[in-house]
Amino acid sequence: MHKCVEQLGCSGGNIIPYSRDKELGFDLCNDCGIIWRSIDSIHISKIYEQVYFDSKKYNNKRKHKVKKSGWMIDQARIHNSGISDILEVGCSLGYTLEAAKNRRINHLGIDISDYAIDFCNDIGLNAKKYSFDELKQTRQKYDLIFMQHVLEHFEDPFLVLKDCFDLLQEKGIVLILVPNTKYKRAVKLNAKHRFYSLKGVGAEHYSYFNYENLRLVLQASGFEVIQENYPIFTKDFHSIEFFANRLFRRLLSVFNYDQEILIIARKIQY
Ligand SMILES: [Zn+2]
Known part of the structure; x- marks a missing residue:
């Protein structure tokens, strides 16, 4: 049974097949709108090693990627200017870690790929191949956890958020970027779109969200959403380039042309 039945109270009777590319399938829960990897194809997975990073030309335009990750950190700092410790889950080749380092913020990245960890360490970034359990044993706590296209890679997003x-x-915050189920091209192309295809990223992903249901998932996991999408106006203006980027992103979302969604949420105290 898909996780939303247990965690969000979805009926379970309202889940229908959504896409099918050979052995890879996705289901849509019509109660919450989350698109889940079908149970019969849950075993399909990807191995994240050097070929993975090479195949995606991950390190191209590094400067640009570090700059954009820095803008994300700056958005989180709008909500908490005192951020001093960042954890990035799925740090990949360390763009966010580098941006944090440039801002003199303590950083730690974790990733399941040895290649990614070694790469980060080689360029002087702090990255470890820790599991969540190993991280918890260190007793270190963070002001910001950053997950850029990571949540969809886990079978149980609720467990990750826990x-x-x-x-x-x-009052720590999470910043999450995930693919957007409402993205027009993906809706239109269905199994032919890379979101849901074997050739694309379908075999790497277990769940797909939109703003409404990611909000529900976060609320069920002890968070309150404090920002959805890119703010056009911010307290601190930052730069023209960042402003133009935010404006562009917002415009895309008006027409469902945005491939990804951005949510920032704060931990609620019980
Ligand atoms: Zn559901």
């Missing part, structure tokens, strides 16, 4: 909750300081 771990994030445990690893955050009081």
Whole structure:
């Protein structure tokens, strides 16, 4: 049974096949709108090693990627200017870690790929191949947990968010970027779109969200959403380039042309 039945109270009777590319399938829960990897194809997975990073030309435009990750950190700092410890789950080749380092913020990245960890360490970034359980044993807590296209890679997003909750300081925040199920091209092309295809990223992903249901998932995991999408106006203007980027992103979302969604949420105290 899909996780939303247990966690969000979805009926379970309202889940229908959504896409099928050979052995890879996705189901749509019509109650919450989350698109889940079908149970019969849950075993299909990807191995994240050098070929993976090479195949995606991950390190191209590094400067640009570090700059954009820095803008994300700056958005989180709008909500908490005192951020001093960042954890990035799925740090990949360390763009966010580098941006954090440039801002003199303590950083730690975790990833399941040895290649990614070695790459980060070689360029002087702090990255470890820790599991959530190993991280918890360090007793270190974080002000910000950053997950850029990561949540969809886990079979149970609720469990991941529970771990994030445990690893955050009081009122700590999570910044999440995930693919958008409402993205027009993906809706139109269905199994032919890379979201749901074997050739694309379908075999890497277990769940797909939109703003409404990611909000529900976060609420069920002990968080309150404090920002959805890119803010056009911010307290601190930052730069023209960042402003233009935010404006562009917002415009895309008006027409469902945005491939990804951005949510920032704060841990609620019980
Ligand atoms: Zn559901």
